[in-house]
Amino acid sequence: MTLQKYNSLRDQLSDNQYLSVEMRDALPVILVRHTDFSADLAIQGAQLLRFAIQNKEWLWLSETAEYKTGTSLRGGIPICWPWFGNAAKNPSSVTTHITGDNAPAHGFARSQDWSLTSVTESDSDVVLGLSLENPAHPAWNGDASLKLEVSMSASALTLALTTIAGQKEVAISQALHTYFPTTDINQTSIAGLEDESYIDALDGWATKTQTGPVAFVDETDRIYTVSRDLTLQSPGSTMILSGNNRTAIVWNPWIDKGARLSQFEDDAWKNMFCIESADVMDAAVTLQPGESHTLRMTLVNRSI
């Protein structure tokens, strides 16, 4: 099956100037090698693994990432859908579609095979269209399909994740679970969340208010409301993250949880953090039959 997928992707991309496909262990990975930027995208999960401009890597990917069938890779931008995190923590509109006790964390879109549906390439950009038609899982009885558009250029990276409801009403929570690199987590901060309320998943899910920029001093796992662009500051790097998401998860596992995580070196917590452009909790999305919703995020580099 995997080899079939690889062969059909190779045929599909044979006329493209900047695109090719390679196998990494069990997974086909699309390679974008444009003159101005480069990227790697696993067709499983439609997971962007890398994006770089002039040797600056915009995403963090674990050195011990595993290219296995049915397992999300640690790093890049996994897609959490049709529920975020622990299924039971979702609002009832979302859990009504979840059956049984074996609902995987972060849904199932990140571990299923997607299709590459369109490719546009030019001197200035590359746009990949992917889809997960008729998404199905034993733990979900919802009816919707899912598309992802990944737009890459020498100035920006944009992801647009579109949910299209099927024959009945459906509610989903979702996140573009972006892993960012940093050379020093102790000198990393996020501006733009000042005065926003957040749920602290590490303090009994208490609701709190953010004072000043977010800094990382311990394990962090919070769901913020979002109303502005975010500025991600780390040594030598300033990135601006914008989008139409109403919530964002800020996460760093720190030392103890880092030691328990799969595909994660013991000291990797020092060099990564996640900001997940999300629609979760009260911001979960309900769609009537045939309606659609697009979650968008754009990343630009403002480093000097």
Ligand SMILES: O=P(O)(O)OC[C@H]1O[C@@H](O)[C@H](O)[C@@H](O)[C@@H]1O
């Ligand atoms: O290991 P996973 O399933 O990819 O999840 C990673 C993290 O994802 C974050 O979104 C959650 O808030 C964390 O609690 C979780 O640990």
